[in-house]
Amino acid sequence: MSDSYDQISQQLKGRHRKSTRLKYISMGALALAGAFLLIFFADMLSKGLPAFKQAMINIEINYTEDAARNGREAVDRDFSTIISRSVVRVIPLEMRNDPSLLGTSVQRWVLASADVDQYLKGNPVRLDDDEKARIDRLVEEGKVEMQFNAGFFSRGDSKMPELAGIMSAVIGTVMTMIVTLAIAFPIGVMTAIYLEEFAPDNRLTQLIEININNLAAIPSILFGLLGLAIFINFFGVPRSTPLVGGMTLALMTLPVIIISTRTALRSVPESIRHAAFGVGCSRWQVVKDHVLPLAMPGIMTGSIIGLAQAMGETAPLIIVGMVAFIPDVTASFTEAATVMPAQVFTWSGEPSRAFVEKTAGGIVVLLAVLISLNASAVLLRKKFERRW
Amino acid sequence: MNSQAPQFSQQMAPAAGQPYTRNEQACHDLSIRVRDLNLWYGKNQALMDLNIDLFQKNVTALIGPSGCGKSTFLRCLNRMNDLIPSVHTEGLVEMDGRDVNAAKMDEVALRRRVGMVFQKPNPFPKSIYENVAYAPRMHDIVSRKAEQDELVEKALRDAGLWNEVKDKLQEPGTSLSGGQQQRLCIARAIAVQPDVILMDEPTSALDPISTAIIEDLMDKLKEKFTIITVTHNMQQAARVADYTAFFHLGEIIEYNDTKVMFSTPAKKKTEDYISGRYG
Numbered sequence: 001m002s003d004s005y006d007q008i009s010q011q012l013k014g015r016h017r018k019s020t021r022l023k024y025i026s027m028g029a030l031a032l033a034g035a036f037l038l039i040f041f042a043d044m045l046s047k048g049l050p051a052f053k054q055a056m057i058n059i060e061i062n063y064t065e066d067a068a069r070n071g072r073e074a075v076d077r078d079f080s081t082i083i084s085r086s087v088v089r090v091i092p093l094e095m096r097n098d099p100s101l102l103g104t105s106v107q108r109w110v111l112a113s114a115d116v117d118q119y120l121k122g123n124p125v126r127l128d129d130d131e132k133a134r135i136d137r138l139v140e141e142g143k144v145e146m147q148f149n150a151g152f153f154s155r156g157d158s159k160m161p162e163l164a165g166i167m168s169a170v171i172g173t174v175m176t177m178i179v180t181l182a183i184a185f186p187i188g189v190m191t192a193i194y195l196e197e198f199a200p201d202n203r204l205t206q207l208i209e210i211n212i213n214n215l216a217a218i219p220s221i222l223f224g225l226l227g228l229a230i231f232i233n234f235f236g237v238p239r240s241t242p243l244v245g246g247m248t249l250a251l252m253t254l255p256v257i258i259i260s261t262r263t264a265l266r267s268v269p270e271s272i273r274h275a276a277f278g279v280g281c282s283r284w285q286v287v288k289d290h291v292l293p294l295a296m297p298g299i300m301t302g303s304i305i306g307l308a309q310a311m312g313e314t315a316p317l318i319i320v321g322m323v324a325f326i327p328d329v330t331a332s333f334t335e336a337a338t339v340m341p342a343q344v345f346t347w348s349g350e351p352s353r354a355f356v357e358k359t360a361g362g363i364v365v366l367l368a369v370l371i372s373l374n375a376s377a378v379l380l381r382k383k384f385e386r387r388w
Numbered sequence: 389m390n391s392q393a394p395q396f397s398q399q400m401a402p403a404a405g406q407p408y409t410r411n412e413q414a415c416h417d418l419s420i421r422v423r424d425l426n427l428w429y430g431k432n433q434a435l436m437d438l439n440i441d442l443f444q445k446n447v448t449a450l451i452g453p454s455g456c457g458k459s460t461f462l463r464c465l466n467r468m469n470d471l472i473p474s475v476h477t478e479g480l481v482e483m484d485g486r487d488v489n490a491a492k493m494d495e496v497a498l499r500r501r502v503g504m505v506f507q508k509p510n511p512f513p514k515s516i517y518e519n520v521a522y523a524p525r526m527h528d529i530v531s532r533k534a535e536q537d538e539l540v541e542k543a544l545r546d547a548g549l550w551n552e553v554k555d556k557l558q559e560p561g562t563s564l565s566g567g568q569q570q571r572l573c574i575a576r577a578i579a580v581q582p583d584v585i586l587m588d589e590p591t592s593a594l595d596p597i598s599t600a601i602i603e604d605l606m607d608k609l610k611e612k613f614t615i616i617t618v619t620h621n622m623q624q625a626a627r628v629a630d631y632t633a634f635f636h637l638g639e640i641i642e643y644n645d646t647k648v649m650f651s652t653p654a655k656k657k658t659e660d661y662i663s664g665r666y667g
Contacts, residue, residue: 269510
């Protein structure tokens with residue numbers, strides 16, 4: 001006799017309970033992951049956002065003859081201890097470039113010293129009570145205030161935290177990524193096309209395939225060693241430059257691009273290839289006219305993800321000397337440069353308290369760039385995806 | 389020669405009203421001549437000593453149970469089997485007096501002469517227009533835009549699709565219904581003006597109405613093209629084919645005029661199959 005409806009329902013109860021339990025466990029896992037992400041972002045933003053504000057002081061600068069020799073003479077003695085050293089340093093230079101300034105005076109906003117900045121942000125500083133009182137008074141008078149730190153986005157690194165900016169690192173990153181993309185994308189895509197569409201399936205190609213998959217799992221610092229040994233020591237590529245950094249990261253990005261391109265090519269239905277062969281396409285025409293256009297969104301997404309990964313990479317760049325002190329924006333691919341994660345790494349090692357927020361600020365910028373890169377990957381995919 | 393294989397030269401009967409000529413002599417209406425064709429997938433032999441003559445401007449149906457090698461044989465005719473690395477063939481497939489498997493025969497040139505329509509409609513993910521225009525442009529059959537437009541219209545008319553799509557040529561080919569897609573694939577195949585069109589179960593994914601349209605189309609197209617079609621549907625073979633070949637386990641059991649074969653099959657196996665006793 002077969003089970004009655006009630007018996008079946010009885011059995012089903014347990015099964016339904018199990019699936020409900022599994023559903024809640026997965027939701028819990030998602031919530032936990034989301035919470036970690038939220039805490040991380042909140043922490044980074046709370047630490048990093050102050051870096052986008054900077055204390056400024058409104059002072060009078062007198063371009064006297066004394067000031068032409070020693071910038072300190074140009075400002076009121078009371079102020080000279082609380083403004084950034086960088087301000088007084090450039091005054092003689094300004095006067096040399098523009099002799100007509102001699103004898104004039106000008107009222108303007110200048111950078112405050114890091115101590116003032118940190119004091120106003122409520123962080124512990126080495127200022128005595130007199131100085132603190134004076135700053136409070138100046139704030140009341142409106143001579144000291146917090147302003148948007150545009151310099152953080154327009155200047156290079158500096159040993160003075162109030163002067164340090166991320167611009168040279170951003171430019172360094174952009175140039176390095178250009179080199180990486182220019183090398184890794186064509187080589188990676190063509191390799192994948194060969195392996196997927198042309199190569200015979202034999203021992204050799206299987207060996208190559210296994211090795212490419214393994215390459216993707218190799219610790220990135222080894223690529224740095226390879227870059228040092230091959231590119232710098234053997235080929236003599238100048239060290240610390242976007243060129244050598246980009247070449248090293250290209251090695252690291254290649255397997256990612258190859259693997260994602262192969263996946264994208266494999267996802268193109270075989271029937272499209274048959275249709276193309278059937279009308280008399282050569283192999284290359286099949287790839288160029290039919291397979292590649294369909295695989296392109298996947299290839300681009302994979303490449304951008306690979307690039308984003310390379311962008312966040314620090315270890316191999318340390319080995320090829322890209323953790324350098326770069327105060328000026330790099331102008332060419334063969335000049336020393338630094339990249340954003342390396343800049344964050346440098347700042348995190350600075351003893352001064354004011355660099356803590358620079359570190360967090362650098363991370364915020366890096367994250368913003370990475371998120372926008374990944375978002376563009378998603379958008380590209382959406383735009384070029386063919387749903388037919 | 390396999391002892392079970394039909395003695396082809398004796399077995400070939402002249403069709404009523406067809407100018408039949410003997411195998412060994414050149415004959416003007418012979419399209420493809422196959423002699424002692426063997427094919428292996430790795431170590432498995434899929435085709436055994438096939439001998440068959442396929443005639444021009446006729447529909448030849450290949451029937452037989454699943455796995456009997458009829459689709460494999462069809463793909464030998466335009467060397468689509470080359471795409472499968474494990475396949476190895478021996479024997480002669482001769483088209484217009486040329487061995488298609490010869491080293492100097494370019495398979496791209498061959499496929500220009502021998503078009504193919506697949507089991508599942510597989511239009512390119514491009515516009516309807518582009519689906520048809522792509523191959524002629526690639527083969528330099530057309531150069532000017534006007535010529536191309538003309539050719540696209542003609543191919544779509546020949547495929548009986550023009551009236552349905554003339555107002556939406558720029559829409560994706562995949563937006564059409566299954567039957568329309570299959571006719572688009574036929575238009576794509578005839579646009580390069582081949583001699584032979586291979587059809588691999590062209591109606592098996594379609595509803596009866598679309599199937600009937602395609603069958604009518606095959607009837608019209610045989611005025612211009614040699615059509616070789618694989619089908620699982622014996623009524624379809626009886627309806628559209630002038631000649632029918634019955635495949636079983638990689639061999640051609642019987643090949644004859646369709647009417648003769650369906651009324652008086654020469655072999656027991658053929659009779660069992662077409663009467664629905666197995667397969």
